[in-house]
Amino acid sequence: MHAPVELADIAADVMARIRSRGPRVHCITNTVAQNYTANMLLAAGAVPAMTIAPEEVVSFVAGADALLVNLGTFDAERRNAIELALGAVHAARMPWVLDPVFIESSPGRAQYARDLLARGPSAVRLNPAEFAPLFGGDPVRETAARVANACGTVVALTGGIDIVTDGSRHIAIANGHPLMSLVTAMGCAGSALVGAALAVETDAWLAALAALAALGVAGEVAGQIARGPGSFASAVIDAVHNLDGAMLRARIRVS
């Protein structure tokens, strides 16, 4: 499975299923990330919804195919929405992805992320700075595999190299572009894309690696025409919309 061609086929297949099925992804995310996240999902062919109102979040999640829980804002209103949404998710045995944004800057947020980890996310997407506060240990493949195994989740650790592991299977994806770290909500939008993939692929490890490989390739394509992070942000959305198997096969690299 580590050969780039096979990975490209999987990524192409998962992205094609997102495009043809149009899964609904309910996103409980921060207000900074909402717009870019919604546009990322639409570009991939998924359908975003974002409400956190207690009167209706259960109704929205019940009609969704996957849930994103992003901790970019840690307020009582969002915690309440998350609680209600997880209830609906568990009732429907729906996949969900956790994005523990910026937990290194707030002990309370980190504790809350650990509580959510115990609620059984299908996947956790995070960056190296968020790894220790959530899992303990260094953000390296061995630790990621151990905690994935211990927590029964897929760990997707993104950075220069994206590591995706479920404890027994691992992959390191070498795609992406440096400008990705200069666009706010790029990671959040990547987590949303993992959510869309989880909605169409029951193997959470395949879903997570497909979404992140696709986003990494889109970042490279965008980097070729962008003049800076502003035009890059739009170009990534364009590239996700235009991704096809040929582009993925030509570009995907494992490390």
Next chain:
Amino acid sequence: MHAPVELADIAADVMARIRSRGPRVHCITNTVAQNYTANMLLAAGAVPAMTIAPEEVVSFVAGADALLVNLGTFDAERRNAIELALGAVHAARMPWVLDPVFIESSPGRAQYARDLLARGPSAVRLNPAEFAPLFGGDPVRETAARVANACGTVVALTGGIDIVTDGSRHIAIANGHPLMSLVTAMGCAGSALVGAALAVETDAWLAALAALAALGVAGEVAGQIARGPGSFASAVIDAVHNLDGAMLRARIRVS
């Protein structure tokens, strides 16, 4: 009035009045849509404001020329802001437009939209999926005309073809671009543009068709240069800013 040339002249005239008068449009809208909606209004020459704080929403609405009520988030804070804003709108006999976003996904939101419909919006802009939960019946011209007549409002039903009716007058506008449905908040921003048009044109039917025809043409212009939904979103803003009578006359199509 159904001839494209006459429609183009009306749209050009309404857009020119927005540009010269710079009407203030107060927008109670969801956080996903706020930024794009504000930029759409600025591109057209209008002035957006977006606060929902109870301490000041009345003061802001009193200084505005039109109000947008978008139900993209259905929380108690926004409902309170809407109640206060509608009081100010009715006191000032100011036009307002209702956008019943995603009411098909939440019975509570749909009921609230029906309550607001009874408060006398100048126009309702919505898409086909939102039609039945608000009005009952199928989203077709005949039903739209009937409910517009019954509710005393203009119904602007947008999609591949935009239908605008006040019950006795109808038009079907065939402009637009498929990428419009892949940009979050495009419909919300269209409703805001209807609000800006209502501020400068007392005939709400003319205002709504002018705004939607202008946006449809802007979408087509943008579609010619966009590489995907990311660059398209910016290109629509550019095109609204650059719209003129010649562009409208060359492109507007009725169906």
Next chain:
Amino acid sequence: MHAPVELADIAADVMARIRSRGPRVHCITNTVAQNYTANMLLAAGAVPAMTIAPEEVVSFVAGADALLVNLGTFDAERRNAIELALGAVHAARMPWVLDPVFIESSPGRAQYARDLLARGPSAVRLNPAEFAPLFGGDPVRETAARVANACGTVVALTGGIDIVTDGSRHIAIANGHPLMSLVTAMGCAGSALVGAALAVETDAWLAALAALAALGVAGEVAGQIARGPGSFASAVIDAVHNLDGAMLRARIRVS
């Protein structure tokens, strides 16, 4: 100091320090402006954070290097966050910038801005319409200098010409582009850039003029390639990312 070349060197030096040090700027700002503000800071090399949750805002501000207080939404939640954040700022003797958005439209917001002015911001960035409600008097250099002196702050009054004064030193920067006024949150993002500059330059007057000169030049560069306000918004972000001393020296103009 008024010679363009010297100003360009200062602006280049401050922007280079932002890029090399990557200061954290905590932004309490409105939801319309959050995304663009975050991308502006990232483009300059700074690190944005935006939470207003009472449980963690103190923790975030304590780890930041500067604070932005933007009054674009005047709700109880944000006022509470501002109170907590200012406590952390004063404890750490951290610089902060006040942006009294739209106070001309709400007497309550204006009163609150005057209360905050008494709390000792390092700089106040505002536009002409916001000047009288905050300071009284006309938005001209003489009044700005007088109130800067009286309040012990730097006043940065932006418009066609940007006036930056600390009461004894004044500069009028003639850079910028008309499209800047047609992009929502451009002023807010400029205030955030002032915050980033304050984090790396203890002379608040130098910090404010460096940030605003850099943004004005970026606006001019963007204006040369933009097709309207949509592409302009992205192009400004690109230009801030690509700014260098040569570009600043070639373009900065004082008036």
